[in-house]
Amino acid sequence: MLDEHGLLPALQWYAKEFSQRTGIDAVVRGKEPKQRLAQEIEITLFRIAQEALNNVAKHARATRIEIDLQHSGGECILSVSDNGIGFDPALSSEATSRPGRGMVTMRERAQAVGGHFEVKAVPGGGTQILVRVPC
Numbered sequence: 001m002l003d004e005h006g007l008l009p010a011l012q013w014y015a016k017e018f019s020q021r022t023g024i025d026a027v028v029r030g031k032e033p034k035q036r037l038a039q040e041i042e043i044t045l046f047r048i049a050q051e052a053l054n055n056v057a058k059h060a061r062a063t064r065i066e067i068d069l070q071h072s073g074g075e076c077i078l079s080v081s082d083n084g085i086g087f088d089p090a091l092s093s094e095a096t097s098r099p100g101r102g103m104v105t106m107r108e109r110a111q112a113v114g115g116h117f118e119v120k121a122v123p124g125g126g127t128q129i130l131v132r133v134p135c
């Protein structure tokens with residue numbers, strides 16, 4: 001799907017399958033550049049979105065997810081936000097020695113293509129992950 005159709009359609013396909021599997025509403029919005037993104041950027045953003053959605057299913061107790069892809073000024077921005085329970089990033093596995101590696105892997109994937117990864121989470125207030133990569 002990703003190879004043949006590009007990032008946005010692949011995200012839409014994955015979100016639909018995810019919603020059917022988990023019962024969590026997942027909507028995809030946004031725009032990608034008319035030209036196809038570099039393959040490594042597409043794969044990076046797709047993998048990060050997959051892990052973010054898995055985390056929502058696993059931890060968030062959310063009913064809704066918004067996935068948003070935008071581009072401007074040579075940057076592609078992916079946001080995945082949920083309306084779940086949120087968490088305190090200072091207590092997450094990235095900051096402790098607990099086994100989860102998802103957050104670390106998302107950050108490393110973004111950095112490997114020259115991008116940035118940010119988590120905005122408030123206990124009780126949902127979670128947003130934001131990824132910016134050059135594209």
Ligand SMILES: Nc1ncnc2c1ncn2[C@@H]1O[C@H](COP(=O)(O)OP(=O)(O)O)[C@@H](O)[C@H]1O
Binds near residue numbers: 102
């Ligand atoms: N969308 C989310 N909503 C609530 N908590 C989350 C969310 N995403 C991550 N977390 C918290 O951050 C922790 C670290 O996530 P991660 O590194 O992916 O590890 P894992 O999923 O294996 O526990 C999770 O254990 C969970 O407590």
Ligand SMILES: [Mg+2]
Binds near residue numbers: 051054101102103
């Ligand atoms: Mg995880």
